[in-house]
Amino acid sequence: METNIVLFGGSDPAFLECARVQIGAMVEGRLDQATARLRLKLFLRAQGYTPPALDGREIDDFESDARLNLILEANVEVAHSNREWNEDQHDDLLYQWPALELGCLNRHADAPGRWAQARGIICGGRMVALKSDPVWERLSPFGLPYGPFDFECILTASNVDRNDWTRLNPANARVKIRPRIRNLDDDLECALKRCEGILQAWPSSP
Secondary structure (H helix, E strand, O other), X not given: OOOOXXXXXXXXXXXXXXXXXXXXXXXXXXXXXXHHHHHHHHHHHHOXXXXXXXXXXXXXXXXXXXXXXXXXXXXXXXXXXXXXXXXXXXXXXXXXXXXXXXXXXXXXXXXXXXXXXOOOOEEOOEEEEEOOOXXXXXXXOOOOOOOOOXXXXXXXXXXXXXXXXXXXXXXXOOOOOOOOOOOHHHHHHHHHHHHHHHHHOOXXXX
């Protein structure tokens, strides 16, 4: 992964570099998450890392599974999603698949509530919007037009083809989406600005 930015990784340069290496290997499919997490724990111990007074917030401990999983999963997901977004940025692909539909892997989760909160419009009873619609950025905790849309990997977005979109939203059937390549570093910079607020709002451990 060609970037020096690590979401939720704190400010220690040595740890950030170690994390970046593990994340890059995961993105390339050369390393599994469990091994990457173990390597980061061993690195912290070798550095003499001392956990803070947690006060019920495991997420503040860089050696905890919760924090390390967050670091690895968020960075890998953003990198994969950025690559998938850019691969999709071709006129013919955007014409054939102009929209996305919000889905949910857990029937108990409030996907409609999240959609409404993001000011999404219901089309034919479905949570569907053009790929260029800002609703996707409002859904993202990082302000990006692609996933992750939550940290439990519950919300999903799937392609909607031109015929389906035309039937659901005939008023916008002729809308043409312009390709837009997104730079990973720029997107990570945008995401990084949200990290502190996300951590502050993170619930305490049960």
